[in-house]
Amino acid sequence: MSTMKCLLLHGAFLLFFSSKSITQAGTVRSSRSVPLPVHCLWGSWSEWSPCDACSKTQTQIRFVDNYPQFKGQPCMGEWSRTQPCVTTRVCPLQDGCGGRFRCQSGQCISQSLVCNGDLDCEDSTDEQKCDAKPICDLQKPPPNIEVTGHGFDAVQNKARGSVINTKSFGGRCTQTFSGNHKDFYRLPESVLKYSFQASSNEVNRVTAKNDFTDESFESSWHYVHHTEKHEKTTGTDYGHDDYVFHDELLKNQTKSLLIIKSDLEVGQFQNQAPEYLPLSEEFWKALVSLPVIYDYAAYRRVLERFGTHFMSEGNLGGQFKLYLMASHDLINSLKQETRSYKHCTVTHHSIMFFIRWSTEHCDYDDINEKDPFYESIPKTDMKTEILGGDPGFIAKLLVFNKHSVKENARTFSQWSGSVKEFPGIIKSKMRSLHELVKEVPCAGLKRLLLKRAIETYLTEKHPCQCRACQNNGLRVLDQDVCKCVCKPGTSGLACEESAPHNEQPGMIHGDWACWSSWSSCSDGKKSRSRTCSRPSPSGGGRNCAGDTEETGACDEEDELNHLRMMEPHCFDESLTPRKSCTTPPFLANGFVLHPKDFYSVGSKVEYTCIEGYRLTGNAFIACQENLEWYPPAMECKRTVCIPPQLPPDVSASPWTLSYKTGDAVTLSCPEGQLREGPGQIRCNAGLAWSPQPKNIKCIKAPTPTSAPMQCQPWENLAKDKCVCKMPTECKLSLELCATDAQHSRTLRLTVCKIQASRCLGHPFSLAEDSACQWPQRSSTACTQCTAWETCDEQTKSCRCKSIEECSSLGAWIKVCVQQDENSAPVTMTECEAAVRRCRGETVRILNILKCPT
Structure with a gap:
């Protein structure tokens, strides 16, 4: 895994910051020298490769010895060149498919897959000129399943061409259903597991999880420092995550970076193991055309087209990222700014120009059109990255109108709602592409050569090739050009101007030079080394973290010896290929355990069935002397009922x-x-x-007479919905002592005001009455009666109301009270509780909700 480091930063990020943070203007000149330009320098051309017997060509390659840096001249010319050649060698590629069906691309499939209603040939030639007999009632695959079959380039950090055939079902009827269990999907042969997020309402589920998270960095240097992935050596995973943020930097008015992110996950998938994955036709054809000699140029072209890795499993959904460059003060203001909206059924807040909501119950007409903080950010200081979702909504979000909060909120809602139909890969685990080399002549040898080419490709364009930056700047390799990302306070092509903030003058931290080539093998081991010299630590700077040496097993030679025995004609065309059987026969809803590239005479294979099916007949067949498989008779029979087909509104x-x-x-x-x-x-x-x-x-059902909607006493009815009251809208209610945790204060509030505040998202908790100051009663004259008293006409003084009078005074909030220490809690209206208190009874308010039943 040592070669699996992040070799390049995201191209979009480097482009975004190329003129802002990679070279910043300095005000104080240091004594460091201005670097001389480093011009591109090509290495020597290699020897011509042996003549490939299939393409009748040979190739020369060269590598870059020096990548351009400090405004040096870029690399001109090509890294490879090809010329025709003549050879007596015979191309070992086989033509024809024997008794199997040949697709137009040349791929071979079982005759049992022909005319079955599925596109087992990507070009559909297996379903032409025949009456299809579908083997499965369901044909619809999961949404956007094609993305699970793309290759991935670890050098460029980008998805590449399709390497897995996600259209073929392989004669199987494996099903899954959507998160709300309403839609059935048929899994392609390439997918082992596919699960949707469980939900009773998929639309609300997606929009419910679009909460934003944010991450801020003091500068672009800090961002690169944080995201840089360094090599993983034995027992050591070293990086630059140990930087301590200084208060002095937070006070600096240079631009900081804020990243606002929203992940919407709709499902997970797991692909089959490599030996069971069907290859895409284009990738298969590329493998067929690869030479059986190590021609790095030919193998690299495959890597540039299809990537270095493929996905083994991952998470599907959508991802929104917004990068913002602004001053420290503005970044902090943007992170803290929230707004409550009165016409929402629950509390909602805005984060900058988007609204965070759990369901679509907000009234967009009440959203302010302009955000005063956001108005101050130039559009050039913003960059958006979006994965998944409808391409039309993505296009609108990428050119969002910063002056229209409402429009952006609507577009974001539309995009997030479309993610379930257009999911992208938001997280994934990868496997090396060489594991997919199969089903072509000399597959074992080509697999080994592609593995070797991947190792070379991953180390060819590595930042360790760049010259060291000054003042602890970070070196990156972007589009074959070395650049320096400077620490705050420094600038220049090599970060040579001025000095870093809060760092001792002359302190230089060490960084690694490139690994050496692997040594020759000794006792089954090989080794390589590197030095902490780009730059070397000085002035009290840190040494490089990690090991200076790495050892590995010498397994390539053993594998080559095995392949020479199994595929001798791939190494020497004069040798006769070993007798072998073709691919074992197809079994509907079953598969071969542990498939191989080569089946010699006498070898046996074992079959098994997919889940829900049972094998009848002999599970083992053998490759006979006549190169036929025997015995052929076996079948996978269904052992379970599949889910019933029901109308959409019927639940099971x-x-x-x-x-x-x-x-x-x-x-x-x-x-x-x-x-x-x-x-x-x-x-x-x-x-x-x-x-x-x-x-x-x-x-x-017969429509019953609908009763008018009843809202809680702390709510108002607005547009047929109950919405939170403002506390000032509350009327007569029982006064209690409550604590405002957010502002650390205790005060008297009515039950209605406490509930209204909670509804709006402000947490209040009940406190003991003794924690508040209560007004002293100075008179019982009728002019001084409380809300829970009335004037006695005979005595001309206040008396407590009766409990019966509460029922005629309107709707009351029900509370949970305890009347003495030994009594069980009971539920009563706040009016009854107040009247009992007025009478002098002991009434302790436990909760301003009903007592638990």
Whole structure:
């Protein structure tokens, strides 16, 4: 894994900051020298490669000895050149597919896959000129499943061409269903597992998780420092995450970086192991054309087109990132600024020009059109990156109008709602592309050569090739040009101007030079080394973290010896290929355990079935002397019922991907509808549902007389929805002692005002009455009566109201009270509690909600 470091920063990020943070203007000149330009210097041309017997060409290559730096001249010319050649060698590539079907691309598939209704040939030639006999009722794959088959270039950090065929189902009927269990999908042969996020309402689920997170950095140098991934040596994972932020830097008015991010996850996938993955036709053709000699130029062209890795598993969804450059003070203001919206059913806040919401219950008409903080940021200081979602909405978000909060909020909502239909890969685990080399002549040798080419490709364009930057600047390699990312306080092409903030003058931290080439093998081991010399530490600077030496196993020679025995003709065309059988026969809904590149006479293979099927017949077959497989008769038979096909509005419980004989499913309809048909169906011995669910449907229930919507006393009715009152809108209510945790204060508030504040997102908790100051009663004259008293006409003084009078005074909030230490809590209205207090009874308010039942 030592070569799997991040070799380049995100291209978009470097482009964004190229004129802002890589060279900043300095005000104080240091005594450091201005660097001389480093011009591109090509290495010597290699010897001509051996003549490839298939393409009748040979190639020369060269590598860059010096990448341009400090405004040096760029590299001119090509890194490889090819010329025709003549050879007596014979091309070992085989033509024809024997008894199998040949796609137009040349790929071979089983005759059993022809005319089955599936596109097992990507060019669809297997379904032409025939009457299709579908083997599966369901044909729809999961949304945007194609992205799971793309290659990935670890050098450029970009997705590349398709390497896995995600269109072929391989004669299988493996199903999954959507997060709300309403839509069924058929999994392609390439996918082992695919699961959606469980939800009763997919739209609300997606928008409910679009909360923003933010991450801020003092400068672009700090961002690069943080994101840089260094090599992983034995027992040591070293990087630059140990930087301590200084208060002095926070006070500096130079521009900082704020990254606002929102991840929307809709599902997860796991691809099959490499030996079971079907190859895309274009990648397969590229493998066929690869020479059986090590021609780095030919192999590198495959890597540039298809990448260095493929995905083994990952998370699907959408990702939004906004990069902002602004002053420290403005960044802090943007992070802290929130606004509450009165016409939302729950508390909602804005983060800059977007709104964070859990469902679409906000009234966009009440959103301010301009954000005073955001107005001060030039559009050139903003960069947006988006993964997943409808391309049309992505295009609108990329050119967002910073003067229109409402428009951006709507577009973001539309984009997030589209992610479930257009998911992208937001997280993934990778495997090396060489593991996919199969199903072509000399596959074992080509796999080994591609592995060697990947190792060379990953180390060819490495920042260690760049000259050291001054003042602890970070070196990066961007588009074959070395650049320096300078620390705050420094500038210049090599960060030579001025001095870093809060760092001792002359302190230089060490950084690694490139690894040496691997040594020759000794006792089955090889080694390589590197030095801490680009630059060397000085002036009290840190030494490089990690090991100076690395050892590895010498397994390539052993593998080559094995391949010479199994595929002798791939090394010497004069040798006769070993007798072998072709690919084992296809088995519908089954597969071969541990498939190989080569099946010699006498070798055996074992079959098994996918989940939900049982193998009948002999599980083992053998390669015979006549190069045929024997015995061929076996079958995978279904052992479970598949989920019943139901109308969209009919729900089933339990709901799984398979049911055993005897399992029952209960059917129901949504609230307000009645079921017409049986309420339960069962998986019978014939693996069918009884009674048949095809006639089940939901019909509209008689409409009852609708009662007017009842809101809580601390809510108002607005546009047929209950929304939070402002505390000042509360009327007569019981006064209690409450604590405002946010502002650390205790004060008297009515029950209505406490509930209204909680509704708006301000947490208040009840406190003991003794924690508040209460007004002293000086008179019981009728003019001084409280809300819970009335004037006695005979005595002309105040008396407590009766509990019966509470029912005629309007809607009250119900509270949980305890009347003495030994009594159980009871629920009563706040009016009744107040009247009992007025009478002198002991009434302790435990909660301003009903007591738990």
